[in-house]
Amino acid sequence: MLSAKQAAIGELAGGVAHEVNNPLQIILSRVQLMVVRHGTDERLRDGLALIETNVKRISRIIRALLGFATHNRADAEGQPFAVSTALQQACALTRHQLESKLIEVDVQIEADMPNATGSVGELEQVFINLILNAANAMASGGRLEIAVLLEGESLEVRFSDTGTGIESEHLDRIFEPFFTTHADDGGTGLGLAVSYRIIENHGGSITVDSVPGEGATFIVRLPVAGPDTSSDTEPESPGAEGTMDAQPLDTEPTDADPTPE
Ligand SMILES: Nc1ncnc2c1ncn2[C@@H]1O[C@H](COP(=O)(O)OP(=O)(O)OP(=O)(O)O)[C@@H](O)[C@H]1O
Ligand SMILES: [Mg+2]
Structure with a gap:
């Protein structure tokens, strides 16, 4: 929260x-x-x-x-949009970097996906961050699989790469502002912190699963846009417990102090 x-x-x-x-x-x-x-x-x-x-x-x-x-909650009170639009835009903007690293990309989008609500531009930024992180983890090539699917009342976008994976002691730190293992090549450690905040403000969650040495999977979940898109009301979704909180790895997100040192 x-x-x-x-x-x-x-x-x-x-x-x-x-x-x-x-x-x-x-x-x-x-x-x-x-x-x-x-x-x-x-x-x-x-x-x-x-x-x-x-x-x-x-x-x-x-x-x-x-x-x-x-990125505050007001930015997320946007229009209904297709997640696939944000994803396609993100893929187009990162294609050159992926190609130059010999990374094969496979995108699967389920048919008849409902819309999400919020800022398509912010979602695009999140997807770009996740794609570039995957690319950074596959310095000598690999495969990035992106899938968009409906899971219950949530839209899910999964990014699975065959890169270095994430050391278990880093797993609960990667969403902290300024945590980076790429300081030498220009990493700020803000990409995931910003992404986390954006997804949280959209009422969704972002989680990660990784086997070190084998790759990482990031999952973004967003609530489906309700029939009433007026910005005063939270979209109500029967079956789901109201708004989902972003919960990386079951740790409390507020533990991450957003100030450097
Ligand atoms: N797909 C991935 N595979 C392996 N490690 C990852 C992946 N995504 C993120 N990480 C780890 O999480 C850290 C934090 O990611 P984040 O996007 O916040 O910062 P960064 O990528 O290092 O810097 P910037 O986003 O400014 O370029 C990375 O430095 C890396 O150690
Ligand atoms: Mg990054």
């Missing part, structure tokens, strides 16, 4: 992120200018390149943090 404390921290983080971003952009453009002007001095050029890399890294974190801060 999105607690008031988390929402307040999110808002604060968003404010700070916004303020930090402007001076960062100034540093970045000045460094790039210096590279153009003094690029002939090798030591200086190396130093500037190091500054540029690290400023870009901070900038990426800030951007993800901004995304993290702006």
